[in-house]
Amino acid sequence: MFPMAPAGNFEGDVKRVVSELGGHHGRVAAAAVAAADVEGGRFHEANAIANSSANANAARVSDEETARARAGASPGGVGEKAFTARLNIIDLDEDLRRNWKVAVEGGPRKSFAVDVEAAGAGADPRKNWALAVEDGPRRSFAVEPVTESMGAGGMDLLARKSISLEGIWQGEAEPRRSFSYEDAAALTPRRSSWSLDVAPPRKSADGKRHSEGDRRKSKSPSFLAFPCEPRDMSMELAKLTIMPPLNESVESTPKLSATLPVSLKFENIEYRVSNEFESSWKDVKSWGQKFRRARRERVILHGISGRVHPGEMLGMLGPSGSGKTSLLQILAGRCSKYEGTITHNDVPFVKAMTRRTGLVTQDDILYAHLTVRETLVCAALLRLPRELSRKEKLRRAQDVITELGLERCHNTMVGGSYVRGVSGGERKRVSIGCEMLTDPSLLLLDEPTSGLDSTAALSMVRTMRNLAQSGKTIISTIHQPSSVIFHMFDKVLLLSEGQPMFYGKGSAALDYFESIGFHPTFATNPADFLLDLANGVTHNLDDLHREVSSAVPRRRRAKDQAEERNCVKKILKEAYIAHIVQESKTESMSRELKPKTFQEMESYHDTVSKREWSTSWPQQFAILSRRALKERRHDSFSAPRILETLLVAVISGLIWWDSSDKIEDQVGLLFFSSTIWGFFPLFNSIFTFPQERDMLRKERSSGMYRLSAYFLAQSTVDVPMELVLPFIYMVIVYWMGGLKANAVAFLATCAAVMSNVLVAQGLGLAIGAVCMNIKHASTSASVMMLTFLLAGGFYAKDIAPALRWLKYVSFSYHGFKLELNSQFGADDEYPCSTGQCRVADIDAVSTVGLGGNLVSALAMLGLFVGFRLIAYIALRRTKI
Numbered sequence: 001m002f003p004m005a006p007a008g009n010f011e012g013d014v015k016r017v018v019s020e021l022g023g024h025h026g027r028v029a030a031a032a033v034a035a036a037d038v039e040g041g042r043f044h045e046a047n048a049i050a051n052s053s054a055n056a057n058a059a060r061v062s063d064e065e066t067a068r069a070r071a072g073a074s075p076g077g078v079g080e081k082a083f084t085a086r087l088n089i090i091d092l093d094e095d096l097r098r099n100w101k102v103a104v105e106g107g108p109r110k111s112f113a114v115d116v117e118a119a120g121a122g123a124d125p126r127k128n129w130a131l132a133v134e135d136g137p138r139r140s141f142a143v144e145p146v147t148e149s150m151g152a153g154g155m156d157l158l159a160r161k162s163i164s165l166e167g168i169w170q171g172e173a174e175p176r177r178s179f180s181y182e183d184a185a186a187l188t189p190r191r192s193s194w195s196l197d198v199a200p201p202r203k204s205a206d207g208k209r210h211s212e213g214d215r216r217k218s219k220s221p222s223f224l225a226f227p228c229e230p231r232d233m234s235m236e237l238a239k240l241t242i243m244p245p246l247n248e249s250v251e252s253t254p255k256l257s258a259t260l261p262v263s264l265k266f267e268n269i270e271y272r273v274s275n276e277f278e279s280s281w282k283d284v285k286s287w288g289q290k291f292r293r294a295r296r297e298r299v300i301l302h303g304i305s306g307r308v309h310p311g312e313m314l315g316m317l318g319p320s321g322s323g324k325t326s327l328l329q330i331l332a333g334r335c336s337k338y339e340g341t342i343t344h345n346d347v348p349f350v351k352a353m354t355r356r357t358g359l360v361t362q363d364d365i366l367y368a369h370l371t372v373r374e375t376l377v378c379a380a381l382l383r384l385p386r387e388l389s390r391k392e393k394l395r396r397a398q399d400v401i402t403e404l405g406l407e408r409c410h411n412t413m414v415g416g417s418y419v420r421g422v423s424g425g426e427r428k429r430v431s432i433g434c435e436m437l438t439d440p441s442l443l444l445l446d447e448p449t450s451g452l453d454s455t456a457a458l459s460m461v462r463t464m465r466n467l468a469q470s471g472k473t474i475i476s477t478i479h480q481p482s483s484v485i486f487h488m489f490d491k492v493l494l495l496s497e498g499q500p501m502f503y504g505k506g507s508a509a510l511d512y513f514e515s516i517g518f519h520p521t522f523a524t525n526p527a528d529f530l531l532d533l534a535n536g537v538t539h540n541l542d543d544l545h546r547e548v549s550s551a552v553p554r555r556r557r558a559k560d561q562a563e564e565r566n567c568v569k570k571i572l573k574e575a576y577i578a579h580i581v582q583e584s585k586t587e588s589m590s591r592e593l594k595p596k597t598f599q600e601m602e603s604y605h606d607t608v609s610k611r612e613w614s615t616s617w618p619q620q621f622a623i624l625s626r627r628a629l630k631e632r633r634h635d636s637f638s639a640p641r642i643l644e645t646l647l648v649a650v651i652s653g654l655i656w657w658d659s660s661d662k663i664e665d666q667v668g669l670l671f672f673s674s675t676i677w678g679f680f681p682l683f684n685s686i687f688t689f690p691q692e693r694d695m696l697r698k699e700r701s702s703g704m705y706r707l708s709a710y711f712l713a714q715s716t717v718d719v720p721m722e723l724v725l726p727f728i729y730m731v732i733v734y735w736m737g738g739l740k741a742n743a744v745a746f747l748a749t750c751a752a753v754m755s756n757v758l759v760a761q762g763l764g765l766a767i768g769a770v771c772m773n774i775k776h777a778s779t780s781a782s783v784m785m786l787t788f789l790l791a792g793g794f795y796a797k798d799i800a801p802a803l804r805w806l807k808y809v810s811f812s813y814h815g816f817k818l819e820l821n822s823q824f825g826a827d828d829e830y831p832c833s834t835g836q837c838r839v840a841d842i843d844a845v846s847t848v849g850l851g852g853n854l855v856s857a858l859a860m861l862g863l864f865v866g867f868r869l870i871a872y873i874a875l876r877r878t879k880i
């Protein structure tokens with residue numbers, strides 16, 4: 001990056017630079033030269049030489065030169081002439097490398113943003129950088145691997161979090177000879193890790209610009225460097241300032257706590273599930289009990305071991321049902337019923353580690369009605385640490401959008417089974433983005449490339465590769481990878497029916513299988529070959545099989561084939577135990593942890609063991625309420641629901657048209673209203689929690705929020721939304737039906753109907769939360785609703801004494817009673833065939849009776865709270 005000072009001529013070189021450039025410039029240049037030798041420990045030496053030389057020269061710094069340069073920086077000056085700018089961003093966090101502006105001040109605003117285009121798509125990091133002049137055309141340029149002299153290629157730069165850019169601004173300006181940082185402290189807390197080199201273009205005799213290589217060859221310090229001490233550089237001739245851009249959308253990424261390198265080790269993982277109702281013919285025969293069902297255990301994973309280090313990517317391959325997802329869930333800490341050990345940096349697994357772990361599940365668990373941006377913003381607000389401001393969290397979400405190439409669809413709804421939204425690949429990237437937001441140390445992905453075309457799949461794996469290179473530990477299951485993708489994984493774990501068949505470097509897989517007698521008979525994708533083997537299919541035995549096949553009857557042949565496959569799997573299993581298990585033990589012993597990492601881990605565990613939420617309870621409540629509002633308004637105000645309400649209202653209005661002088665009809669209308677506004681909210685709300693189960697499980701297991709905040713947000717948002725449609729219904733029906741034409745009665749009736757709605761909704765939430773299964777919940781809801789209706793005594797007068805208490809917990813009973821009381825007084829009469837009859841004597845009214853408003857109102861309040869409490873307790877008990 002910096003021209004190397006020739007050995008033995010170091011002092012001379014520094015002095016020459018100082019003398020060439022004069023005063024402070026010389027000091028700066030000398031520092032640059034010295035920087036070339038930082039590794040050799042000569043920086044201080046060089047700086048001392050440079051400083052003394054610079055002080056001597058300082059007096060000669062020409063005021064004229066300064067004035068001339070300042071004039072050059074005046075409006076119109078800068079940017080009109082050409083100069084070469086070289087920006088070195090050293091040891092910069094990967095997330096910070098983009099979206100900063102380097103602005104040339106002193107003229108019309110000539111700032112440019114440095115950003116990576118398509119970096120998320122795994123593009124070559126040396127390309128696709130852009131230098132955009134704010135008020136001018138955007139100029140793209142490629143990044144040269146300028147650190148070649150330091151022995152690093154472009155890809156390595158990323159891995160070391162060191163990026164160098166070389167761009168040529170092809171304006172017409174006179175080359176600026178020096179620039180400065182301006183109060184970088186205010187701009188980034190990591191200012192010391194920045195340096196900026198700006199060089200006037202050097203022209204050869206033929207007038208052409210020298211290449212970097214030419215410049216290096218010339219060994220002439222062709223630039224001025226600012227070694228990260230901004231205030232020393234205040235003698236600028238023109239100012240080049242690095243600062244966050246004004247436009248929020250391109251601001252820098254906030255600094256997250258650095259990725260903790262995590263080495264994940266899993267040993268002898270065994271996982272069993274109980275198949276409680278699996279019948280076994282053998283058991284039946286042996287026990288002589290034809291219909292007896294035996295409780296059996298099924299082993300899903302048989303002693304799987306492996307180790308993945310930071311910066312590595314482990315690919316899990318295997319046929320469908322081989323146990324990949326189960327293992328991934330266990331490694332992510334989402335399943336606790338396993339045997340074996342899992343350690344992070346050789347420290348036993350603690351639950352709190354799940355916060356440093358990102359799990360991208362096979363099915364994308366996202367809200368269908370939220371846009372891509374809304375999804376990521378909500379996740380950022382909930383998951384990022386409270387030390388970051390809201391603005392910084394938004395920026396982080398924006399950066400993930402850019403990184404994953406989601407700009408094109410950032411305002412599109414995510415979509416789902418019933419709602420058209422972004423494409424499958426984009427949805428998968430949104431899922432990955434949600435996990436990337438927190439910069440997890442360990443990222444586990446379940447089939448991230450499923451459903452993607454080969455280019456998109458490659459791009460996805462490249463993104464994962466880049467993440468690994470930034471120090472993360474990545475484990476991914478993968479189906480049918482192309483050979484390119486296969487070779488991008490550092491390690492491969494091959495599973496078959498829960499048994500490990502191969503574990504090791506992907507590049508060594510074919511050699512290994514060849515060494516035990518299995519080899520592809522023609523050039524084939526190694527992944528396909530491995531999958532065939534995991535299924536027990538091998539072409540090496542096919543020849544043998546063919547020889548005998550003609551002589552063997554068909555049924556027998558099928559049996560032979562199955563036996564042959566089992567035989568292949570058995571050979572592979574034995575070979576695995578004989579060769580690989582032993583090798584893994586050696587590897588595990590040879591890679592002992594450095595004490596520092598271990599200490600870091602211990603202190604980390606101390607920190608994370610204290611369960612702290614990223615956001616406060618009120619913040620969680622506010623974010624979750626907004627999200628619930630955005631998601632649920634589509635359900636609550638969907639066209640079918642609005643149409644349903646309007647139709648029912650109009651039909652009821654017509655049927656009970658102007659029933660002002662028909663009291664019995666009015667009672668019927670009130671009963672109908674109370675019943676229908678019991679059914680609708682009840683059946684709408686039973687879906688709320690079962691539908692959200694996966695989301696709740698995912699978010700709670702990654703420690704995003706408290707259950708109480710979620711529960712309260714969901715039920716609070718539902719309340720007003722559930723009340724709008726009943727109110728519209730009441731407005732239509734009340735006046736069409738000719739109920740008491742005064743505002744107080746109208747409002748009281750509406751209030752009675754609304755209370756009915758809220759209690760029924762609470763019952764629905766409780767049933768949904770207890771069952772957590774839509775089918776079970778709807779059956780239970782039907783039974784409950786009918787019980788409450790029957791128990792209310794509307795259909796049967798002489799209810800068995802043992803069941804009479806039911807009506808006091810029936811919201812239909814109390815709801816109807818409140819509605820009647822809103823229309824009729826206890827002594828109200830109406831004209832009837834016998835003259836005047838009391839309203840209270842009408843059959844339907846006498847069942848519930850008039851009066852007792854307060855008791856019914858309190859009962860409704862109790863049911864409102866009680867049902868929600870049951871729902872909350874049931875949710876608490878749901879396993880996450």
Ligand SMILES: Nc1ncnc2c1ncn2[C@@H]1O[C@H](COP(=O)(O)OP(=O)(O)OP(=O)(O)O)[C@@H](O)[C@H]1O
Pocket residue numbers: 273274300318319320321322323324325326327362
């Ligand atoms: N809770 C469970 N109860 C019963 N069987 C289970 C359970 N969990 C997993 N299994 C079984 O374990 C086996 C492995 O399942 P898993 O989902 O881990 O496989 P996989 O390799 O990820 O499959 P795919 O590639 O199709 O996703 C399957 O046969 C599955 O039916």
